[in-house]
Amino acid sequence: MGASLTNQDAVSLEFQDVSFRYPGAEHTAVAGLDFRLDRGELLACIGPSGSGKTTLLRLAAGLEVPHRGRVTVAGHSVHELAPAERQVGLVAQESPVYPGLSVADNIALPLRSRGIAASQVRERVRQALESVGIEHLSEKRADRLSGGERQRVALARVLGWSPQILCLDEPLSSVDAAIRPGLLRLIRDTHDRLSSVTLFITHVAADALAIADRVLVMRDGRQLQIGSPQEVYRAPVHLDVVRLLWGGSANRLQARVLGVTPSGEVELLMRELRVQAAAVERIGHALPEQIELALRAEELVLGPGSIDERLLRLPARVLRALYHGEGYILECDSAVGILAVWSISKCTPGECVQIQFPPGGIRMFDAASGASCGKLRLGAQVA
């Protein structure tokens, strides 16, 4: 641990083909992680339970040693730095507070350990308490607080000592819905104020998309996709990304590829319906026989009148209308299966509607592997 990180170092965090397996475990916890975060970047990591998100965070904090590859902080291998010199502020998912200490002492402990003067410690503790809105809990024992309050204490602790790398493991998982947006903004503001590198682990897609500069989607320890929130949301490269980011608004339709014409026209069989489709975007030369088409509820157009005769239009019967604040998600029974369609007005169950597929095309995926294989515009029905 000869190296040391100074405040002048341009902080960056880099994973170079990192793989890690827990001792005694059969499978690798993470494999082939490869990305770089520069100063001021906030990366939100999303994935199902057991996908390796927490392991990724532990590797970044230098708490685990990779079996292959390197994790570097400002160019130094993270293990060459003593823990206190890594400048990593960690908010753990489980038991994030020091038991037996008051809330104020929890926040003050890292400051005192760094030899900061008592008067400054008091001031910083006050500011940190204020920023997360827990001034009234200052003298309470931290381990006697509720889960949400503890997470705010943990957040206040890292705010107090202003680390250059923030590692936040589901910091809002137990927080009340009412204060969640405020704390989410606070995380982003703190990140901006510190110009830090932030790793933000969450299972809430909306949180990840709202505050991240880039989103990393993980599954089975591998990075499925990394990119800007817009990229990842609009152009998912895998069905699991669709599942995680689109949630309840995702429509997934099974289809069989019957043939591809030399001009790029694709003939599909969706249930009993034969549909002519045009490739808007193709990945790879050959299409798999079984594919899945995925599109969001808001991409489908609802209405009795036709907008574009060249696009697939299906009659459907409303099964139920789910209220979503500004509108409704209608679950409709159609010839290609149940479709979720966004509507600003409520429809009564049993009502017949027309659903039109989008002109921009819809994503298609290999049904077996889940990998993206391009985009299709569904056209007219084949007689």
Add this chain to the structure above:
Amino acid sequence: MFSIRERVSSAAGRMLLCAAVFWSVAPLGWFVIQSFKSRADALAVPPRVLFQPTLRNYIQLFGGTVPDDYTSSVTVGFPQALGLSFLIALLAATLAVVVGSPAGYLIARMRRRRWDLLGLILGTRMLPVVVVVMPILAMAIAASLTDSVLGLALVHGALGLPLVIVVVAVQPISVLERLREQASLDGVSVARQFAVLVVPALFPAVLAGAMLAFLSSWNEFFFALVLGGEQIRTAPVVLAGFQTLRGVQWGLVAAASTAMIVPVVLVVFLLTRPMVWRSMTRTWVPR
């Protein structure tokens, strides 16, 4: 409202519990009663439930003289033995805690082969005493540690060591380890991590281990007999000496047994009070 079936099963459970308590405590109670009986009452057949209590056995045990030719010939030396037992048990427990607690904590942190190692350590307690007594005696003679407090404390400490190690090593410490990791990133020194996190978290386990080690030494007879001598005679060895050529001194045996039990009961009673535990496990934070 409870059904009849639930009431019957609850009553049966209580009766079973009472029977178990009676089974454990009755012999002890009978011995305590015996210790307050005169020789005639103690040896009466059938046993006397109603009798004139006397402190004669205790006076005799703790060095006083009683007008009874039958037992006055016995040189008791019990108070010294009791003090010596206490000193040796205290030293043994301290030794076991000082060596065993860090060892137990390290084993608790092991990610692999933890249970194999614990089985091996606990296995040392399963060995028949006669198997290990000879090599230990040979070593004690070579090191001139026979008939000495230190020699016996070392051996008793070694006997208590597996108990402390196992009690500490089986503690669930994953939360503690996460907190330590966080503390190290927060710049908290290792010494302070121990003061603020490790010691308070493991204190109850260490205390339980210390109690077991203390009791293991307090009750130990065989090594005390073999390694002891003229100077070093612990309470169990002295107690065994009450079986003389003229018969077992039942009154003295009962009084000595009671005297040996009282400190143990007191220690266990005090240490299991929640208030004591709370005050002892409170985190200490230097400001």
